[in-house]
């Protein structure tokens with residue numbers, strides 16, 4: 001049995017919903033469907049989830065929210081009318097939003113999650129009702145009914161392991177099941193959402209819970225590109241990629257598939273395919289436990305993300321001081337900062353983190369390092385982008401690093417930092433933010449096409 005998830009653009013209007021249901025109904029193995037909230041219908045459109053966030057902001061600040069609420073109802077009214085459906089569901093939408101606003105006004109973070117979850121919840125109800133009316137037995141299942149029990153931290157739900165037993169029972173239904181993505185329910189009976197883009201996570205949880213043979217993740221591209229299409233014109237699509245490679249790429253900017261969605265899948269090795277709702281015949285990209293390596297697919301993808309900050313510390317004879325790094329990291333712990341990389345030399349260490357981790361507390365962190373660690377030199381650099389070259393094949397093929405550094409040198413890009421973990425699955429290069437796009441272009445062209453971009 002397959003679990004199929006459809007992203008926001010796939011369910012943004014009646015025409016898209018019909019496409020989705022055609023895909024769903026023509027394959028009897030597609031039994032469980034996860035849907036997002038209606039996404040953008042055009043480039044300048046606003047996602048329903050973002051409209052719901054605006055509604056929340058008005059309601060919580062005691063500003064008249066009726067207009068915003070109507071705007072949201074209208075999004076669904078457009079779909080309902082075009083599908084020629086009964087308008088009753090629009091009253092349910094109105095009442096549900098009012099109910100949450102009145103019940104949860106004193107609990108802002110609970111209200112936020114409840115309102116924001118409505119985008120997927122209404123859409124799932126609507127799509128299930130419509131498919132049923134077309135003569136295909138279909139049932140809406142709420143996350144609570146499905147057994148998606150989660151931790152109680154607003155906006156950051158995590159599945160409770162005990163949920164999987166109940167989720168397995170979804171196998172017993174004979175109808176097609178439509179489940180809203182993006183949220184679960186806590187043991188205190190609050191709606192709790194996953195991080196943004198979290199419908200992928202719901203799909204992964206359900207796929208694992210029912211032991212699906214395949215998790216199909218439908219979106220608006222025909223797979224995962226080898227590099228950012230905003231930088232490379234028509235990049236090639238990856239045919240197969242492992243869970244570990246995908247995790248590394250999505251960490252540094254590949255946003256087609258939520259990185260938290262990989263966790264439930266890799267344990268039970270459930271394969272994922274990223275497919276295009278608008279071109280379902282395209283093969284898509286498979287995310288698997290293992291893949292065959294050949295000379296052409298040593299590197300699976302190249303990504304680059306900006307917004308990193310690095311703190312550089314120098315301490316003469318650092319390598320002989322027991323406990324020095326522990327003291328430094330203790331300061332990070334005191335400020336609840338998580339870091340991403342920590343390249344080091346014999347007398348120096350650099351700590352790389354997302355810039356938002358240290359925003360507004362920078363001078364206090366630096367002061368504390370100075371005070372507790374007796375360092376010789378301390379500096380901070382905000383101008384850091386991270387280029388990640390990812391590929392399982394790198395630990396079997398000699399010479400990949402040389403290719404990459406050659407391409408970067410020919411393009412006159414200075415490498416501030418180089419790091420490769422023991423798993424040899426990725427190579428990380430710290431470069432100047434202004435070199436980010438150039439670095440992707442030069443490594444992509446050289447590694448995939450042997451073309452050197454000289455500067």
Ligand code: ASP
Nearest residue numbers: 036037049196197198199
């Ligand atoms: N609708 C939610 C969002 O926009 C979740 C999702 O679409 O995956 O983040």
